[in-house]
Amino acid sequence: MQPRELKRLLDVLKDTDVSELTLETGEYKLTLRRGLGAAPAAAPVPYAAVPPAPAPAPVEQPAAQQAPEPAPSERLVDVVAPIVGTFYAAPSPDAPPFVRVGERVKPGTVLCIIEAMKLMNEIEAETSGIVREILVDNGQPVEYGQVLFRIEPD
């Protein structure tokens, strides 16, 4: 498992009531426990070790403090562009889009095409869930790391 995937998993778990999760694949078995009691809860998760940003802009601070905890349904997974190119929502100009808002996807579902140097690169979902947002328009250039979709995981 990549560190990024682990962090994402921890992020997702953070605001749930799940206290124990075991994940087993051919390569590894991972068990995560979250005690709601005193001692285990204090165990730092990786992102907790990141020092706070120095001197955040004063205008942002109250806003951040007032931001309500997102409800579980609002926690969406970003799908980002892995390459630079042109975003296409459909396999051809006349065809219907690969996905629409509200549709269910699973790992391997093609979400879009990014054309780079005349090569069509299919971008697949890595999460099961429902497409909640599509942030780019058909034919729009996208850069590395740009958020294309937001998916509400199951």
Place this chain on the structure above:
Amino acid sequence: MFRKILIANRGEIALRIVRAARELGVQSVVVYSQADENSLPVLLADEAVCIGPPPAASSYLNVRNILAAALVTGAEAIHPGYGFLAENAEFAAKCEEHNLVFIGPRPDNIASIGDKSAARALAQEAGVPVTPGSGPLASLQEAKAFAEEIGFPLILKASAGGGGRGMRVVQSHADLERQFVNAQEEARAAFGNPELYMEKYLEEPKHIEVQVFGDGRGEVVQLFERDCSVQRRYQKLLEEGPSLLDDGLRQRIADAAVRLASHIRYRGAGTCEFLVDKEGNFYFSEMNTRIQVEHPVTEMITGTDLVQEQIKVAAGEPLSWRQEDLSVRGHAIEVRINAEDPEHDFRPTAGTVTDVHWPGGPGVRVDSHVYAGYRIPPHYDSLLAKIITWAPTREEAIRRMERSLRETVIEGVKTTIPFHLRVLDNAFFRRGQVYTNFVARRMSS
């Protein structure tokens, strides 16, 4: 002229190119890695496209994403700056395949002159002297015959070698027999191949380089020379121009550079590097097919803009100057301010530049991408700034540089400024007695 160009680089040189483009009325697109999101070139360019994560191999060397960025933004040409893809013939060819102009030499120029033995052969064809050297030496007898021919000192090198191993400086015939056998054994042990060759060894040479500019059709001008002898482990630290060589020798070296560049019908900015010994012999060592870090020295003494000229020539315009239009006025010095600790073997010092103040006043130029609050990414080189001073004479340019460095404030990281102040104060430097071993010999504390 182009409407829009893409800049495939970062740091001070990306900023330099953004500035040149803006003054020409050309829009700029800067590509950047995630580590450079808040960098000055990204903030000042007309457009910016993220091309990858921080490691250069995934971003600034990511040919596919860079070309895709040029195509989706409608850029017509790509300026590679220096380093990264600047001397990559394959990248230059790929640009052409996609109808993008590579702002630099033709791919065949980059490939041929970038290969050490091919460059040596081209120089000889053009009548440019190269360091006398032997082919593989089959025996000690052959080595002795060669030594007879070109004289001492000589350096023995392993054909399979590198990194200094198997290299022996030989001062005399008496020395040769013993050194030859030792070097053979060292080469055999280190590389599994005892084969040796010999070259003339230059003691205390000066590193002199000539700035050339070609139109790609055989027209070449030279913009005089820079002396880059102040270097440490082949890394240049301070450059100046013109050199202190006598005018006859300066002209002969410049003529040789023009002969080589004309011979290959060179296009764009290039630099021919030479080693010059104390007897006034000079030998071609290599040609750099790009704009150089130290190009401002030449700009300051010739009143030219080499980066703008690169863009114009790439757009098909003729050279802005004939040779007779060009002359040297005054003297310029450039120091490279690196985020390195000169007290601890020049080790890089990462961190955030908490405060910065640049020098000003007459004859001072600062090329830097650094601002207060700038976090130096650990993924790239440590160059923070180049400070260039110009004055009518070398002595005045040195004093102006001393005053400029004392005005400069860079807080939060260690820099090479204290080292440069020591160089400027060194008596040998003041007298111009500077050879490539200057830092090792005169500056070791």
